[in-house]
Structures are given as C-alpha cells and as structure tokens.
Amino acid sequence: MxxxxxxxxxxxxxxxxxxxxxxxxxxxxxxxxxxxxxxxxxxxxxxxxxxxxxxxxxxxxxxxxxxxxxxxxxxxxxxxxxxxxxxxxxxxxxxxxxxxxxxxxxxxxxxxxxxxxxxxxxxxxxxxxxxxxxxxxxxxxxFAGALNLQQVIYGLSEPLLMDKCVGYSTDVARALQHLHAHGVVHLDLKPANVLVSEQGVCKLADFGCSFKLSSRSDAVTRLSEIGGTFTHRAPELLKGEGVSPRADVYSFGITMWQLLTREPPYDGDRQHILYAVVAYNLRPSLTRDVFTQSPLGQKCEKLISLCWDGDPSMRPTADQLLHELSVLL
Missing domain, CATH: 3.30.200.20 (Phosphorylase Kinase; domain 1)
Structure with a gap:
C-alpha cells in the first residue's frame, strides 16, 4: 500500500x-x-x-x-x-x-x-x-534497462565481487542524496526497485510509495497507511512514528546486505519478523564470512550496522553515506 x-x-x-x-x-x-x-x-x-x-x-x-x-x-x-x-x-x-x-x-x-x-x-x-x-x-x-538488482543478486550465476557491490551501493546512495535534497523520500527502496543499465549504472525506480516531505521545519509527517516492502521497512514506520529520509537509509542497509551476501534478509512468518524487528531489534545476520574475512568486509559491516540502527538519528544521512562509501575502496 x-x-x-x-x-x-x-x-x-x-x-x-x-x-x-x-x-x-x-x-x-x-x-x-x-x-x-x-x-x-x-x-x-x-x-x-x-x-x-x-x-x-x-x-x-x-x-x-x-x-x-x-x-x-x-x-x-x-x-x-x-x-x-x-x-x-x-x-x-x-x-x-x-x-x-x-x-x-x-x-x-x-x-x-x-x-x-x-x-x-x-x-x-x-x-x-x-x-x-x-x-x-x-x-x-x-528505459533504464531490463535488469534489476534483485535479478543481479539472485538470478545471475557469476560471482558478485565486493567492489562491484560497493559501486552499485554508491549509485543508490547518490540517488538518495538527490531525492532527500529535494524533500522526497522513496519509502520502498529494495533490489527489485533498482534498475541496472547496460553500462552497469544503477537507477532508482518505482516511486509509487514515495512521499513529499513538508517544507516546514517543525512539521512531522506520520503515515496512516504504511507503504513499502516489509523486509526493508524502517521500524519507526512500523511504530507509527514520523517519516524522515533516514527511513530510506534503513532500507539501503538491508539492500547493501543483500548485495554482499546474496541471501534473503529473513526467513519465517511475516508478522513474527515485523514484531521482532520492532521489539527485539532483529536484523539480518552480520556473521557471514563476507563481513569477517577482509578489512573491506569489516568496514561494510560497520556501515550497514549504522544504516539499520533502531534509532533513526544514529543513521547516517545520504551525504554521510556517500562519504563513507567513497573511502571504502
């Protein structure tokens, strides 16, 4: 919805x-x-x-x-x-x-x-x-391409190298930076909504859940109905709290985790997952080898942890996210 x-x-x-x-x-x-x-x-x-x-x-x-x-x-x-x-x-x-x-x-x-x-x-x-x-x-x-990141992650047999994952993630972060600078939040960032051109450039698509934030600095927007995909939905939205660009950063963290692991973020019943995300701070596992066996993997693990922090104020902005990605490689 x-x-x-x-x-x-x-x-x-x-x-x-x-x-x-x-x-x-x-x-x-x-x-x-x-x-x-x-x-x-x-x-x-x-x-x-x-x-x-x-x-x-x-x-x-x-x-x-x-x-x-x-x-x-x-x-x-x-x-x-x-x-x-x-x-x-x-x-x-x-x-x-x-x-x-x-x-x-x-x-x-x-x-x-x-x-x-x-x-x-x-x-x-x-x-x-x-x-x-x-x-x-x-x-x-x-027409931005016939391929999306969901297909890249789960449908292609060739290895997905870490530097390629960081490159894709940087493209997505650039899109978020531009959106947020103009007061728009996407609210449904996930691999299936990121198209990949023939030149390997990622383009953010499908704005059917997006929201235009108020220009008033004191305005707090709460959604009466929550859009997006439950596996990528920020916990503050599940709790009915205010919408902010940090909700997209949370979804970015889940998406980057998928790029690096090539695994689904969660298994199990939808309602149990939603409850655990809010009540018990459930997140996809960061104990995978990709996060532990190289310095780059450890840096990615730290960045992803910040992106999906339960407190939106602790997450990086899109500007900060781009800076952190630029120094990874």
Missing part, C-alpha cells in the same frame, strides 16, 4: 480528450504543488529537461509487456523514436490506493539525475480505443 496523499491531490479524471494528445490534471494543480509542470510540446525528440503533462499517443508504439505489480503493468516501447518504459496504473481492488500510487510516482518527476529513472510524460487520460478499463493513469519513462 503506497503512502497516503491528501485528497486535494486526487483530482477528477474528467478532462478533455483528443486522439493525438491528452492533458492530465497535473498541469492544473494549485500553486505550490510539486506536480505543477509545464505542458511542453515535443517536436521530433523527447525533451530531456522537462517532463510533459501530455502524452502524444500516436507516437507511442510497439508496447510489449515486461513486468507487472500491484497497481499496473510496465511495457517496453518507443516514443518519438526513443526506447521507453510505459507504466499503466490500473484500479485493481482499491481505487483510492491506485490513484495514490499514480500521484506518488510523480513526486520525483521534476528531478533529473543519472541514478534516478527519468519521467518523460504522464497523464490520467487514455483514449478509449487504448484503454483496457479501470485505467488510473499512464507514465512514460526512460
């Missing part, structure tokens, strides 16, 4: 529809909204600096399904001759949750960073002849 979004953000779907292009409500949000963007026209090439609240459907071609999740399906296709990924968000069971997921996907759409998947265009309108029913919205994104 994605993090809740104010009802004022869930705007009506009834907007004018043209066959060629379809404007979404995001171009009409109130002043101050993070979803306010220019509806820039595209002329032969996709604009790289700004994302558009218009999808030119005639130029979106050759859609082939490549994945699916709780709120929709991801396709590979072409848009103005560029290879893209297209996410179609549909109402599966809970329409409100589906719409929340769509809007949350756009929390980082205005950001441009080499380690964050770039949003190209998005709309809540779909031409009738292209709709499968129950459509909430469509998002066109850069």
């Amino acid at each position: 994605p993090s809740p979004i104010p009802v004022t953000r869930l705007l009506p779907k009834a907007f004018g529809l043209e066959f060629g292009a379809c404007s979404s409500p995001i171009s009409k949000t109130a002043s101050g909204s993070t979803l306010r963007v220019p509806a820039n026209a595209l002329h032969g090439k996709i604009a790289h600096r700004l994302w558009s609240s218009v999808i030119h459907w005639r130029d979106l071609r050759a859609l082939v399904p490549i994945g699916s999740g709780g709120f929709g399906t991801v396709f590979k296709g072409t848009y103005f001759d560029e290879t893209v990924a297209v996410k179609k968000v549909r109402c599966v069971k809970n329409k409100l949750a589906s719409r929340q997921s769509f809007w949350a996907e756009l929390n980082a759409a205005h950001l441009r960073h080499q380690n964050i998947v770039r949003v190209i265009a998005a709309t809540t309108c779909t031409p009738a002849h292209l709709s499968a029913g129950g459509d909430i919205g469509t998002i066109v994104m850069e």
Whole structure:
C-alpha cells in the first residue's frame, strides 16, 4: 500500500480528450504543488529537461509487456523514436490506493539525475480505443534497462565481487542524496526497485510509495497507511512514528546486505519478523564470512550496522553515506 496523499491531490479524471494528445490534471494543480509542470510540446525528440503533462499517443508504439505489480503493468516501447518504459496504473481492488500510487510516482518527476529513472510524460487520460478499463493513469519513462538488482543478486550465476557491490551501493546512495535534497523520500527502496543499465549504472525506480516531505521545519509527517516492502521497512514506520529520509537509509542497509551476501534478509512468518524487528531489534545476520574475512568486509559491516540502527538519528544521512562509501575502496 503506497503512502497516503491528501485528497486535494486526487483530482477528477474528467478532462478533455483528443486522439493525438491528452492533458492530465497535473498541469492544473494549485500553486505550490510539486506536480505543477509545464505542458511542453515535443517536436521530433523527447525533451530531456522537462517532463510533459501530455502524452502524444500516436507516437507511442510497439508496447510489449515486461513486468507487472500491484497497481499496473510496465511495457517496453518507443516514443518519438526513443526506447521507453510505459507504466499503466490500473484500479485493481482499491481505487483510492491506485490513484495514490499514480500521484506518488510523480513526486520525483521534476528531478533529473543519472541514478534516478527519468519521467518523460504522464497523464490520467487514455483514449478509449487504448484503454483496457479501470485505467488510473499512464507514465512514460526512460528505459533504464531490463535488469534489476534483485535479478543481479539472485538470478545471475557469476560471482558478485565486493567492489562491484560497493559501486552499485554508491549509485543508490547518490540517488538518495538527490531525492532527500529535494524533500522526497522513496519509502520502498529494495533490489527489485533498482534498475541496472547496460553500462552497469544503477537507477532508482518505482516511486509509487514515495512521499513529499513538508517544507516546514517543525512539521512531522506520520503515515496512516504504511507503504513499502516489509523486509526493508524502517521500524519507526512500523511504530507509527514520523517519516524522515533516514527511513530510506534503513532500507539501503538491508539492500547493501543483500548485495554482499546474496541471501534473503529473513526467513519465517511475516508478522513474527515485523514484531521482532520492532521489539527485539532483529536484523539480518552480520556473521557471514563476507563481513569477517577482509578489512573491506569489516568496514561494510560497520556501515550497514549504522544504516539499520533502531534509532533513526544514529543513521547516517545520504551525504554521510556517500562519504563513507567513497573511502571504502
């Protein structure tokens, strides 16, 4: 379940529809909204600096399904001759949750960073002849690669060297640094949500659980419904405490542990694990050989321990995390 979004953000779907292009409500949000963007026209090439609240459907071609999740399906296709990924968000069971997921996907759409998947265009309108029913919205994104870290960790047979693990981790930390600097928390960082390009660059994807923090220094945000994946969820979120960027750092610690060990973080019943994480400070084991048999492994063990500390204030910031990773090798 994605993090809740104010009802004022869930705007009506009834907007004018043209066959060629379809404007979404995001171009009409109130002043101050993070979803306010220019509806820039595209002329032969996709604009790289700004994302558009218009999808030119005639130029979106050759859609082939490549994945699916709780709120929709991801396709590979072409848009103005560029290879893209297209996410179609549909109402599966809970329409409100589906719409929340769509809007949350756009929390980082205005950001441009080499380690964050770039949003190209998005709309809540779909031409009738292209709709499968129950459509909430469509998002066109850069195609960042067909491989994710989950597949790298558990699906590839070749060894995953420690320096490669640190390199992947550094890419993820750079993405977090940029997100957090702009007041966005991802809240679902895990290997499956980190894409790996053909050049071996990691890009953070799937912002359906993300949250835009308040700009007020005294504001504390608590989520009425917790998003994310339970194995990577920070204990303070499980306890209903305030959301902060340190929740992503906790998830980073679990993800880095998976990279180094190539093992699942926990075995057993979900509810027992959640209770033990909160009540008994349960964490994945750091007694594996990878953490004990080399100086680099010992440094990684220390960093991971800091990242998943039960006290969020003891965890490093994304800036500090990047510094610690830079001196590992």
